[in-house]
Amino acid sequence: MSTPQQDDFAVVHPFDHLMRADRLPHILCGGCGIGTVIHGYVRAVSESGVDPDRHVCVSGIGCSGRAAGYVNVDSYHSTHGRALPFALGIAVHNPELKVTVISGDGDLMAIGGNHFIHAARRNVNLNVICINNFNYGMTGGQVGPTTPIGAKGTTAPQGSIEHPFNLPYLAKACGASLVARWTILHVRQFTDAVLRSMDKDGFCFTEVLSPCPTSFGRRNKLGEGLDEVEMYRERCHIENGAQNLEELDIDIVDHEQPITVGNFVDIERSAFHA
Amino acid sequence: MNSADSVARKPMDLAQADVPRGEVHIVAERCKECSYCIVYCPEDVLVYTEETNAKGYHYPMIAEGKAEACVLCKFCDLICPELAIHTTDASDEAQGS
Amino acid sequence: MPPETAAKTVAPEAAQRVLTGRRFMLGDHACAEGALAAGLDFFAGYPITPSTEVAEHLASRLPAVGGRFVQMEDELGSIAAIIGASAAGARSFTATSGPGFSLMMENIGLAAMMEIPCVIVNVQRASPSTGLPTMVGQSDILQARWGSHGDYGIVAYCPSSPQECFDQTIDAFNTADRYRIPVFILMDEVVGHMAERVEIPAANEIPHVPRKRPRTKPEEGIFLSYAPDEDLVPPIAHAGEGYKVHMTGLTHDERGYPELTPETHDKLVNRLVDKVRLNALDIVDFDEQHVDDAECVVIAYGCTARSASAAVDQARAEGLRCGLLRPKTIWPFPEERVRRLLEIGKIKRFIVPEINLGQLRREVERLTQLPTIGLNHAGGAMPTPNAILEIIRS
Numbered sequence: 090m091s092t093p094q095q096d097d098f099a100v101v102h103p104f105d106h107l108m109r110a111d112r113l114p115h116i117l118c119g120g121c122g123i124g125t126v127i128h129g130y131v132r133a134v135s136e137s138g139v140d141p142d143r144h145v146c147v148s149g150i151g152c153s154g155r156a157a158g159y160v161n162v163d164s165y166h167s168t169h170g171r172a173l174p175f176a177l178g179i180a181v182h183n184p185e186l187k188v189t190v191i192s193g194d195g196d197l198m199a200i201g202g203n204h205f206i207h208a209a210r211r212n213v214n215l216n217v218i219c220i221n222n223f224n225y226g227m228t229g230g231q232v233g234p235t236t237p238i239g240a241k242g243t244t245a246p247q248g249s250i251e252h253p254f255n256l257p258y259l260a261k262a263c264g265a266s267l268v269a270r271w272t273i274l275h276v277r278q279f280t281d282a283v284l285r286s287m288d289k290d291g292f293c294f295t296e297v298l299s300p301c302p303t304s305f306g307r308r309n310k311l312g313e314g315l316d317e318v319e320m321y322r323e324r325c326h327i328e329n330g331a332q333n334l335e336e337l338d339i340d341i342v343d344h345e346q347p348i349t350v351g352n353f354v355d356i357e358r359s360a361f362h363a
Numbered sequence: 364m365n366s367a368d369s370v371a372r373k374p375m376d377l378a379q380a381d382v383p384r385g386e387v388h389i390v391a392e393r394c395k396e397c398s399y400c401i402v403y404c405p406e407d408v409l410v411y412t413e414e415t416n417a418k419g420y421h422y423p424m425i426a427e428g429k430a431e432a433c434v435l436c437k438f439c440d441l442i443c444p445e446l447a448i449h450t451t452d453a454s455d456e457a458q459g460s
Numbered sequence: 461m462p463p464e465t466a467a468k469t470v471a472p473e474a475a476q477r478v479l480t481g482r483r484f485m486l487g488d489h490a491c492a493e494g495a496l497a498a499g500l501d502f503f504a505g506y507p508i509t510p511s512t513e514v515a516e517h518l519a520s521r522l523p524a525v526g527g528r529f530v531q532m533e534d535e536l537g538s539i540a541a542i543i544g545a546s547a548a549g550a551r552s553f554t555a556t557s558g559p560g561f562s563l564m565m566e567n568i569g570l571a572a573m574m575e576i577p578c579v580i581v582n583v584q585r586a587s588p589s590t591g592l593p594t595m596v597g598q599s600d601i602l603q604a605r606w607g608s609h610g611d612y613g614i615v616a617y618c619p620s621s622p623q624e625c626f627d628q629t630i631d632a633f634n635t636a637d638r639y640r641i642p643v644f645i646l647m648d649e650v651v652g653h654m655a656e657r658v659e660i661p662a663a664n665e666i667p668h669v670p671r672k673r674p675r676t677k678p679e680e681g682i683f684l685s686y687a688p689d690e691d692l693v694p695p696i697a698h699a700g701e702g703y704k705v706h707m708t709g710l711t712h713d714e715r716g717y718p719e720l721t722p723e724t725h726d727k728l729v730n731r732l733v734d735k736v737r738l739n740a741l742d743i744v745d746f747d748e749q750h751v752d753d754a755e756c757v758v759i760a761y762g763c764t765a766r767s768a769s770a771a772v773d774q775a776r777a778e779g780l781r782c783g784l785l786r787p788k789t790i791w792p793f794p795e796e797r798v799r800r801l802l803e804i805g806k807i808k809r810f811i812v813p814e815i816n817l818g819q820l821r822r823e824v825e826r827l828t829q830l831p832t833i834g835l836n837h838a839g840g841a842m843p844t845p846n847a848i849l850e851i852i853r854s
Contacts, residue, residue: 101390102446109706112717114445119395119420124444132441142678142702147544158706158718163699165547166708166718167540168570174504174537178544178552179699181528182502186548186700204540207533274403276441315398363528 107131107141109161117152120306120314122273122299126220127156129280129297130191134162136280137187137287145188147176149201152227152301153193153220170201173208173215180214181363187216187287194221195233198254202234209263209292211361216286217294218279219256222301223341230304239342241308248342256296258334261354266291268354270337272298272321275350282352291360298339298348309341324348385435386453387425393447394422400439400448406432409439423448477525478663487652488513490622491555491581491645494629496521497666501550504530504541506560509593510649511583514555535560539567542578546571547707549698551633555581558600559590561607568642569608572732574707575686575694577636577671579629581645583652584762586815586839596649597839598762599816604644605791611729613736615743616644616791618761622656628788634669635743639693639735646790648815650763650842671696678702684714686728692735736792745788746797750776754783755808756852757801759824761787763842764813771848781806782852793823802828809833811851813843 102110108131117123134144141162148157150169157164167175172190180188190197197205197219208215224242225231232242232249235256239248260268267286271279279297286293300306300317311317324344329351331337340346374380387408394416401409401423409423416422423439433450440449478497485493492514495503503522505515515531522529528545532538535556542552556564561582571578586592587599604616615635617628629645636643672695674683683703688694694714697703706716711728713719736743749772751757756775760768765786772784785801787794801807810828812821813835821834835843835851 101388101393102449104446108446109717110446114393114395114418114447117444120397121444124446125399125442128441128444128446142704143700145548145699158708161704163701163704164706165544165574165699166706166710167544168567168709171536171540171567171570174532174540175544175547177530177537178502178504178541178546178550179548181530181541182545182548182550182552183700203533204537207537273442273444276438280441313398315402318399319402363523363530 104128104131104135107134107161109159112159115159116155118303120300120302121152122222122297122314122318123153123156123220125273125276126191126218126279126297126299127159129276130156130189130218130283131160133280133283133287136284139187139287143186145179145186147172147179147188147190149192149196151193151196151225153191154196156191170196170199170204172196173201173204173217176215177208177213181361184214184362188214189216189218189283189287191218191220193226194219194223194235194256195225198256199234206259206263209260209265209294212264212266212291212358213361214290215292216283217292218283219294219296220299221256221296222299222305224301224305226301226304230308237339237341242305253338255334255338257337257353260294261334264292264358265294265354266356266358266360267293269294269352270296270298270350272318272325272350273300274318274321275325285355291358311341320344321348325350327351329353383435384431384453385433385450387433387439387448387450389423390447391416391422393445394420395445396420396422397444399442399444403438403442405436405438406434408432475524478660478666480660480662483658483660484655485622485658486513486655487619487622487625487647488583489517490625490658491629491647491652492517492521493658493660494626495553495579495633496525497626497660497663498630498633499551499668500553500633501527502542502545502552503527503554504532504538504545504552505554505556506532506535506538508557508560510585510652511555511557511581513652514581514583535563536567539564539580543567543571543574543576546576546578547574547699551637553579553581555583557583557585558587558597561600561603565607568614569610569612570709571642572608572612572614573709575640575696575732576707577640577642579632579636579643579645581629581647584646584648592840594649595840596763596815596842598648598764598814599819599839600646601790601814601816601819604646612732613734614642614644614791615639615736615789616646617788618646618790619651619788620762620765620786621651622654622658624788625651626658626660630666631745634667637671638669639739640671640696641736646762648762673697674703678704682715685716686712687714688731688735691739692731740792741796743789744792744794744796746794747786747788749784749786751783751785751801753806754781755806756780756782756811757785757807758782758811758813758848758852759785759787759820760813761790761820764815767843767845768813768848770845771852774845774849775852780852790820795827798824798827811835811848813848815839815842
């Protein structure tokens with residue numbers, strides 16, 4: 090077993106001290122947006138004014154679940170779907186810590202869906218970043234709970250026939266204190282949402298739409314990561330404080346449909362303190 | 364809505380504005396050729412190299428004649444999924460001269 | 461106990477962490493009191509018969525002494541939450557029964573792989589599936605040992621009385637912390653719902669074995685969460701202490717970073733198993749009755765051992781050379797003791813009564829060619845002393 094020392098590599102990026110830089114380049118594909126979210130998270134840690142020693146990152150399983158392995162704070166790569174209760178244990182035992190969960194749509198909303206609705210209902214003091222790439226990327230592109238109707242996956246070769254979750258609507262209905270949806274192109278905005286979440290007591294939820302060129306983009310004729318990001322640039326419509334969350338489903342197939350992003354919910358609701 | 368075809372509005376005091384100047388730093392070995400930095404640079408500062416890094420990806424370099432064109436918007440840095448590029452303030456004040 | 465969980469403003473009587481004195485208590489309550497005496501910081505659980513009284517008792521007692529109680533949405537969440545809390549330094553605990561224990565299996569493997577200590581009480585009921593929810597069973601013995609996928613080491617205690625529920629819960633916390641492993645307390649419905657005298661010692665007499673902690677400060681260089689000492693147990697750093705730990709269920713190197721190679725995997729998994737296997741003599745606990753000259757040895761645990769004890773006493777009164785070996789740790793099984801008794805050479809047969817169809821009997825049969833007779837019932841009733849006595853006489 091080799092264990093590199095921190096001195097073995099030079100600092101080459103100003104945020105390398107918040108990354109486990111000896112593990113870069115990471116395992117994620119070229120054009121994948123998960124790296125941008127990880128980058129945004131460490132930027133928020135840096136700007137939070139809270140000592141990185143007091144930040145904790147927890148993830149589940151899948152490509153997004155690998156986030157915890159790259160950030161240089163106390164980090165835990167838990168089991169599939171269980172990042173939220175694992176993080177709850179940390180946050181409830183030690184309320185001084187800023188606990189962020191970074192995980193994917195399949196992890197948080199399918200296998201971990203029950204924990205999601207209850208963590209939001211309790212309003213546990215957690216900052217949740219859900220990287221939504223509309224499919225199970227690591228296992229090769231199966232459809233999941235956010236796959237839009239008609240979009241293809243290896244387990245829905247003719248296109249998904251199921252209604253997907255509309256995550257901001259779900260999070261708001263469950264009682265989240267903060268709800269936002271952005272894409273990786275809106276990197277300043279989602280980083281600001283994450284920063285705001287770190288400062289806020291209660292359950293905060295930011296969905297970040299992210300390209301998965303290898304598994305989802307290729308199969309759905311979205312092209313490379315850049316092409317999917319371009320699609321977001323063309324179709325995204327910012328509506329901060331949008332009241333009609335129930336109407337904000339994402340239609341990937343119909344390119345005429347706008348995708349609404351923004352900071353939707355930011356309310357005061359008593360947070361869970363055991 | 365954003366559109367590539369829209370006509371950009373130009374500030375009336377543009378001539379007097381003090382446009383920041385940045386210096387681009389590239390970590391070639393981290394790059395996976397996603398193009399985000401090249402495409403979203405407002406000043407078209409970056410182009411791909413001919414050669415590839417150890418993993419076989421072309422990585423960005425400063426385009427000919429663009430050495431002083433970076434306006435320090437930092438977007439290439441922010442959007443880079445690999446932490447493979449960043450910019451520093453290259454204005455005269457920042458250099459301490 | 462970290463400073464932030466220091467006792468809140470409550471009445472002094474209620475805020476007493478260790479209820480020193482002679483009490484009359486349910487097994488489930490004694491288990492909860494044992495956890496409190498052991499320094500419990502965090503409980504997460506989900507109601508399930510016949511363990512619910514553990515949670516109910518802690519719901520009022522734990523917050524009163526500065527700990528934190530969370531009723532989770534399910535057992536998947538309960539086990540994940542106690543592992544997370546333990547990663548942040550808590551002595552943490554959950555209580556369940558068969559169906560919930562099954563749901564916890566995946567994350568029990570995570571606790572083993574991440575080497576995060578935690579204690580899980582399974583008050584066994586008649587199974588499989590929903591079975592007889594309010595009636596006794598002992599059929600989760602092998603599940604406790606092998607239930608999560610893969611190889612790993614665990615310890616399982618098996619109390620026979622409310623007093624042992626108290627004592628062994630303390631042992632369970634100490635063993636979990638000492639070896640960085642998940643530890644089980646395999647109670648059963650009879651013991652859990654039985655009220656008996658429980659002697660609770662003074663707070664300063666409660667045994668406390670702390671976790672091994674980092675011997676360097678964070679600024680003195682990279683801390684290796686998985687670099688073991690000679691006893692195969694690495695020191696543990698907690699979230700928020702500045703060590704920037706990384707813990708994963710993936711195969712990992714000593715730093716905790718994923719290293720997905722057969723060599724690393726084999727070395728890691730062998731250590732997870734060996735840290736219990738090679739320390740078994742320090743961990744194993746058992747009780748004996750008249751075994752030294754016994755020709756017939758009854759091996760029994762939990763509530764069944766109570767009937768077995770009465771049967772052995774009666775048989776001795778009748779002049780029969782029989783004895784009782786009562787494993788207080790089912791895992792590791794006291795196999796060195798059984799081997800030693802076999803070497804003495806007086807034993808002619810074993811009797812293993814249990815409320816399952818022969819789970820621990822397999823373990824005994826693995827150690828000896830001698831006749832090993834089971835007295836088995838699938839669950840819902842415990843064997844009477846007479847039933848065991850008849851087999852001893854036969």
